[in-house]
Amino acid sequence: MVKIVIDSGCDLSETMLARITAAQVISVPLVLTVDGQDYIDDDTLDVVEYLRITEQSPTGPTTAAPSPQSFLEAFAGEDSVFVVTLSSKLSASFESASLAARMRAEQFKDSLTHIFDSLSASVGEALVALKISELLDQQIAEREIIGRVENFISNMSTYFILDNFDTAVRTGRMHKTVATMAEFLHIKPICAGVDGEMKVIGKARNYSRALAQLVKMIKAQAVDFSERILAVSHVQSASKAEETVAYIMAEIPFKDCMITATRGLSSTYAARGGIILTF
Numbered sequence: 001m002v003k004i005v006i007d008s009g010c011d012l013s014e015t016m017l018a019r020i021t022a023a024q025v026i027s028v029p030l031v032l033t034v035d036g037q038d039y040i041d042d043d044t045l046d047v048v049e050y051l052r053i054t055e056q057s058p059t060g061p062t063t064a065a066p067s068p069q070s071f072l073e074a075f076a077g078e079d080s081v082f083v084v085t086l087s088s089k090l091s092a093s094f095e096s097a098s099l100a101a102r103m104r105a106e107q108f109k110d111s112l113t114h115i116f117d118s119l120s121a122s123v124g125e126a127l128v129a130l131k132i133s134e135l136l137d138q139q140i141a142e143r144e145i146i147g148r149v150e151n152f153i154s155n156m157s158t159y160f161i162l163d164n165f166d167t168a169v170r171t172g173r174m175h176k177t178v179a180t181m182a183e184f185l186h187i188k189p190i191c192a193g194v195d196g197e198m199k200v201i202g203k204a205r206n207y208s209r210a211l212a213q214l215v216k217m218i219k220a221q222a223v224d225f226s227e228r229i230l231a232v233s234h235v236q237s238a239s240k241a242e243e244t245v246a247y248i249m250a251e252i253p254f255k256d257c258m259i260t261a262t263r264g265l266s267s268t269y270a271a272r273g274g275i276i277l278t279f
Contacts, residue, residue: 002082002142004132005074007066007093008041009086010125011233011276013260020129022136023082026074030093030265031064041264050264051236051272061268065092071100080112080142082149084128086265088117089196114146119196120158122266123231123258124278128153130229156278157221158193161210163273190214211244215251218279228279230254235267235274244275254279 002023006012008030017025029042032050034057039050054061065086075081083101088094094117101113116132118125131152135145188210190202202217204210230248234241241259249257262270270276 002080002136003075004129005071005081005083006125006129007085008263009091009093009121009265010084010129011122011260011262011266012126012129013258016126016130016258016260020133023133025129028066028070028074030066032061032264032268033064034061035059039264045264047264047267048236051267054268055272063265063268065096068096068099068103071097072103075100075104075113078108078111082132083115084118084125085115086121086125087119087193087196090121112142116149116153117196119153120156120193120278122262122276123233123260124156124158124193127156127229127231127278158276158278159214160191160198160270161188161207161214161275162191162270164271211247215248218252225252225254228254230257230277230279232257232259232275232277233262233266235262235270235272237273237275240273241275244277
């Protein structure tokens, strides 16, 4: 069976995972570190407790990409492997996976191993994995899948509305001046994934106004929404995510929608109350 290997930056709900029937899904965890203590971002991580610890930490968390060896172990066997990683602009996960793929090619010269740089995170990675599965279900040739998925990634949009920016600032993913202004003026920056990096594209006084502004931005895109799935992830804010999806779906005719909670990695950077949406 074909393998779809993801890193733990990918937030796949059980419902999403159930849609992937033509491939085996394997998650390779990142390592999250708080005050010298390592946490493996796998199914055993208690995200609620991890968030509590990070919020009380004087120094905050750091994260480390999986090692090439971790990816190589996930690739084990002669099956074709499609890999979906965090944006290469945000993590070294893509680099590690690429090195592992080169090592595997020396052992299994006739087996396909392709690494997709999602240029996104969280549910952005999830949509890429689902796209691969959809094409496998259609029995599209594996080599052709690569081109179709790369095209899908290039047309994908990812947005963030965050409540807390501490980790994003500490790790250089958001400029300190922007975060300071947001906190001082009580505004909500609207962020987007631009070429795989997080950029501020708007701001509003509260979440409702930020969401309304974001919807206007989305509507302005030349996109056939009836062919797109809206995927939303949240950091311990299920009701907020549900309200967000209800508002967007009432305004924009997406084909379908999905909601999931973030795992450890996305929870680290989006922080409690953070909302990530992709289509």
